[in-house]
Amino acid sequence: MLHHKTVVGLREVGLGSVGGLGPWSGRVSHPLPVPTHPEWPRTVTHQPPSIATERLQQMRALRAMAALLVGVVALVSLLVGSAATASASSCSGSLADGEIRVVLVVDSSDLGGGASATCLVVPAGTTGSQLLARRGSELGTGSPRYGSSGLLCAIDGLPATGCGDRSSGGFEYWAYFNGSSGSWVYGNINPFTRRLSDGDIEGWRYVQGAGNGQDPPPRIGPSRSLFPALAPVLPELPPVSASSSVTAAPSGASAAGITASTAPAGADVAIDPILGATSGGSVSTTSAVDPVVVGDVALASSTSSHSSTGRWIGIAAVFGLIAVMAGGAWVQTRRSR
């Protein structure tokens, strides 16, 4: 029902804002005060490089390293902790120019999370991982967690720890599927580079398997009926009236059952899952998605509770320590020169 312009969570960061990247490119090769040598073939009175010069070089290397490390810290400080903003069009309404409609199926049944299908309107050219992040921000379930290698570790905060770990049944990981052809096809491509087109159906299922095409697909089939505007009939779910659409949370406030209505327009009774669960049924109409949800979605709140201020204090303390050591080393080399 909201039709304003879509800005998906892809935040462009200009190069200017990451000035901390600089130090390692320029600071490593200092021109050293090498004594200029007499021209060949004049008699050369050779002086071996003094210990002072060597120490100076050493200190220069130390300083270059320190500058690099400071640059790293500055980079982290510039970029950590900012959030993207997003707004969205409705999935059942008409599409604006350059927008596409995509269904994302997430099946975390093996983790006790249930399976869900969400229809989202995103700009053309959105990648598979942007779609996941968008779903997390729309449903309020947090952004997906990735490992440093880029492997997807957790969706909706599930699993809470671990990333593609080995287990007795093979690997436990989020398997990626594409259902645009009408049946699930195991995806061996990078969701970050895969660009979506209109009518695509993306699937993720937490599986225990060998990590190949034999791993089981999501339990919700990639049917066209998942698109509410095309077929507003809910799959595999008894219709629930709008007034009782917020069901009791099975495990405290962290989980809520969500349904959408059978109304053809769909969007008018879309319920913000978080608000529905926490404020006792106040139906929010601000949610811009039409979550067509089968089963329960565990809303594990993945927002970390640590204060980053405390961490910064710790980091500052450690770097103060490092500065003291570097100063002490400098004094020592000066003294022994």
Next chain:
Amino acid sequence: MGPDAKVAMTAPRLLHPGAWWLWAVALAACALRTTNPVLLCLIISVAGWVVVSRRADVPWSRSFASFLRLGTIVIVMRVAFQILFGVRVPGTTMFTIPEVTLPGWAAGVSLGGPVTIESLMAAVYQGLRLAAVLACFGAATSLCSPYRMLRALPTVLYEAGVAVTIAFTFAPQAIVSSRQVREARRLRGRSDRGVRAWTASALPVLEGALDRAVALAASMDSRGYGRRGSGSPAVRRRSIGLVLLGLVAIAVGSYGLLDPGAPALFRIPALALGAAALLGALIAGGKSTTRTRYRPDPWAAPEWIVSMAGLVAFGSFVIVGRMGSALSPSTNPLEVPAVPLIAVVGLLVGTLPAWFAPHPPTLASTSAPLVVAA
């Protein structure tokens, strides 16, 4: 401690090389267990502080700076590779480089594409980890004489004498060799800086270092290292087999110990098997040879302090690793790395050698020989 007890804590002498190597390897093991940039920086500065405080005035004691430079190169290369060929990692895109679409069978390999800050940070963290390991290795190389290290090796390793000699002395020899090549270039009036000087001197440096290491191995061989004495061929073959088995098992075991994700079988059991095999070789070979040492390096209180300082630091990292994820801060989503207090304290214990290790003797003092074999 017996006769070692008379070794004074403060008298200038060279510390047992095994103590320095144990300390450095423990610090390197700490670095391998973490990608936390704060802790990695602290490890590098701890190593640097101890080197500056306790290095002797010998050619190879200048190698620490070279290792730091190498570490910087490693970080730059790691980041460059991530930008060019790295797996495309989702997140906040900083810039995009032209992308080459690869055929379907090459799925998973990428050439160009969007570069995210998350992927860059992960690359920096990993490069920094390698740089920290290199700094630890450089610290050990600067702090102790490679020749004394060889002398201190257990008898069983003499079997692998040449390989061990080259492995332990190559880095310090390369430092010495590079200084000589640079001197030679300066004497000829050529520049010793810049890319051209680098490329022109790289080959002579490597060649010279290898030559020196091989010459050292040969001279040690001619002095009886690696000789089995008058043992029968059967005994010798048995002990050689045991040494090989032991070395391979220890190599596997140390990899297992360094990689927290390795199967349990590859950790302590492999190490124990290797130690048992080496002990067997020692017993089997020891019957046939008698070996004496000239002026053996003592293992006294300072040696205990230095090696224990390293082990305490490593222990603190093991504990922190068990407690949570502070050792591997998330880069996706990017988060401010936590600073685990236990690990910081452990690393501070790791700086104790800067005070408790004896000062190295200066060239003026003749009480202890600096270079045992050259």
